[in-house]
Structures are given as structure tokens and as C-alpha cells.
Amino acid sequence: MKTSQIDLSGLKDIIVPIKPDFFPPAIGWWVVIICIFVGVLLIIGYGVHCYFSPLSYAMRELKKDYHQKKQPVQFAKLVSKLLKRAAILKYGTEKVGALSDEMWGRFLSLQSHGKITSDVIKFIAFSTYLPDNQKQSVSNRMIYDATRVLLQNILKDKKK
Numbered sequence: 343m344k345t346s347q348i349d350l351s352g353l354k355d356i357i358v359p360i361k362p363d364f365f366p367p368a369i370g371w372w373v374v375i376i377c378i379f380v381g382v383l384l385i386i387g388y389g390v391h392c393y394f395s396p397l398s399y400a401m402r403e404l405k406k407d408y409h410q411k412k413q414p415v416q417f418a419k420l421v422s423k424l425l426k427r428a429a430i431l432k433y434g435t436e437k438v439g440a441l442s443d444e445m446w447g448r449f450l451s452l453q454s455h456g457k458i459t460s461d462v463i464k465f466i467a468f469s470t471y472l473p474d475n476q477k478q479s480v481s482n483r484m485i486y487d488a489t490r491v492l493l494q495n496i497l498k499d500k501k502k
Contacts, residue, residue, distance in 0.1 A: 397497040400428050404493065408486045414478050418469030421489045425450065425466070428496045443468070453495045458488045 367375075392398060407420045429438040429449065441449055447467035454463060465480045466488065472478075 396428065396431055397493065400424060400493045400497060401490070404486065404489055408482060412482070413474060414465075414480055414482055414485060415469055415472045415474050417482050418466050418472075418480070418485050421485055422446075422466050422469050425489065425492055425496070428493055429453075432496055442470075450492060453492050454488070455495060457491050462488045 403424055404421070407417060407424070410417075412420070426438065426441075426446075429441075438449065444467075447464055450463045450467055451458075451460065462480055462484050465478065466485060
């Protein structure tokens with residue numbers, strides 16, 4: 343068996359290509375990173391907006407007042423003030439600021455869209471004039487539920 347020598351003198355050295363750098367990434371990765379960053383900022387911004395919206399603030403105040411376990415008349419007085427502040431925020435002082443007694447009760451009835459009984463609305467509207475120790479058939483839970491509906495109806499739309 344004859345082995346012949348192969349002439350390797352004409353071959354050039356094999357050069358291994360260098361590994362690509364991790365940084366800076368290609369333009370496509372920059373686009374993906376920027377899209378993720380903008381998305382995170384939008385989600386955070388929406389969360390902050392929702393947390394500081396008037397409706398969220400009013401609901402937090404309502405829940406705080408509800409957990410203080412006051413008498414129904416005292417709770418209704420706090421709720422009436424909260425509803426008045428929300429209505430003034432939306433409709434302005436000129437339209438809502440002077441409402442009291444029957445007019446305030448009618449305003450609340452209009453805002454309830456028929457979802458709340460008139461007894462609860464009258465109790466909230468006239469609570470300012472009731473003595474604190476008076477026994478009532480209206481419970482704090484009924485006032486709380488009615489106020490949630492009223493706040494949502496008052497603050498859900500843009501200014502008219």
C-alpha cells in the first residue's frame with residue numbers, strides 16, 4: 343500500500359469568525375425594549391390615574407367611613423357631605439352647592455336612576471336634620487350600597 347503525500351502548502355490558515363458582541367443589540371431588540379418600556383409606563387400611568395380619580399377617592403372615603411361603625415344617622419351625615427362634594431366636583435357650586443332638603447333629595451333621586459328606594463334617599467338627604475341617637479329602619483349597609491350607586495352615577499360621566 344502506497345501512501346501519497348498530499349501537498350498542503352497552498353492552503354491558507356482557517357480563521358474562525360469572532361463571536362458577536364452581546365451589546366449593543368441589533369435594532370430589532372432596541373424596538374422590542376422600547377415597546378416593553380412604553381407598555382410598562384402606560385400600565386403604571388393608567389394605574390395611577392385610576393387610583394387618583396375622583397371616583398376611586400370617593401369610594402375609599404366611603405369605605406373608611408363605613409368601617410368606623412357609626413350610628414346610621416351619623417353615617418348618613420358623612421355620606422351626604424361626601425355626595426355633596428362629588429356633585430359639586432361634577433356640576434359646580436352654582437348648581438349643587440345651595441341644594442338642601444327636598445331639592446337635595448330630588449337631586450339624589452335623579453342620580454339614582456330608580457335603583458335606590460326613596461326611603462334611603464330621604465334618609466340620606468334629611469340626615470343633617472335628624473338627631474344622632476334617633477332609631478331608624480335604615481341600616482348602614484343600605485346607606486353604603488345606595489351611596490356606592492350614587493357616587494358611580496354622579497362621577498362616572500364627564501362634566502355636562
